Amino acid sequence: MNITIIIIAVTVLVSILALKNEEIFARLKFNAYDAKHSNHWYRFFTYGFVHAGYVHLLINMFVLYSFGVITETYFGYYFPGKGGFYYILLYIGGLILSIIPAFGKHKNDVFYNAVGASGAVAAVLFASIILYPLGKIYFFFIPVPIPAPIFGVFYVAYEYYMAKRGQDNIGHDAHLWGAIFGVIFTLALKPGLLVIFLQQIGIG
Numbered sequence: 001m002n003i004t005i006i007i008i009a010v011t012v013l014v015s016i017l018a019l020k021n022e023e024i025f026a027r028l029k030f031n032a033y034d035a036k037h038s039n040h041w042y043r044f045f046t047y048g049f050v051h052a053g054y055v056h057l058l059i060n061m062f063v064l065y066s067f068g069v070i071t072e073t074y075f076g077y078y079f080p081g082k083g084g085f086y087y088i089l090l091y092i093g094g095l096i097l098s099i100i101p102a103f104g105k106h107k108n109d110v111f112y113n114a115v116g117a118s119g120a121v122a123a124v125l126f127a128s129i130i131l132y133p134l135g136k137i138y139f140f141f142i143p144v145p146i147p148a149p150i151f152g153v154f155y156v157a158y159e160y161y162m163a164k165r166g167q168d169n170i171g172h173d174a175h176l177w178g179a180i181f182g183v184i185f186t187l188a189l190k191p192g193l194l195v196i197f198l199q200q201i202g203i204g
Contacts, residue, residue: 003084004068007091008061011117014049015057025050030099030114032106048095048117060117067128074131078190090185094123098178102171114171122178126152127186130193133200149201155179
């Protein structure tokens with residue numbers, strides 16, 4: 001929980017500063033063209049600490065808090081002494097790897113920009129689904145809780161569909177690949193979690 005709070009605090013602070021200062025925002029956002037042609041590789045990391053607006057920031061940090069506490073706690077349980085380190089790797093890995101597909105598509109597009117921690121948050125969210133599949137997720141205006149694995153299936157299907165359409169200004173690719181990374185990373189650390197996951201949802 002402590003690491004989750006620290007990540008949220010740093011992200012909120014940097015995001016607010018960037019929203020109030022265009023120069024900071026421009027320096028930290030992910031611009032695929034600059035990353036390749038100006039060697040601004042740091043943007044693969046810093047873009048996750050700036051957001052397009054306060055609502056964007058609030059949603060990401062609320063979801064991170066809701067599922068980050070669960071994931072961090074379970075990491076501490078399954079990986080004594082290393083849980084915090086693995087949790088940080090999960091977050092940073094989700095942040096970096098989720099933007100790589102967009103970089104591949106837009107590395108020669110000077111106008112392509114991306115901001116937000118959504119890819120990293122998706123990695124944490126899906127790690128929590130693997131670790132605690134019996135959890136329930138309340139989703140916006142749906143009045144009943146959704147079982148976490150069912151939510152995960154619909155989330156991936158929706159993000160895949162929207163990424164293919166590509167008709168809005170949301171990084172669906174980042175959401176999708178962040179989610180995939182969260183599952184793969186968690187199971188790679190402890191493959192036995194797959195058996196536990198299947199048993200808990202009644203398949204194993």
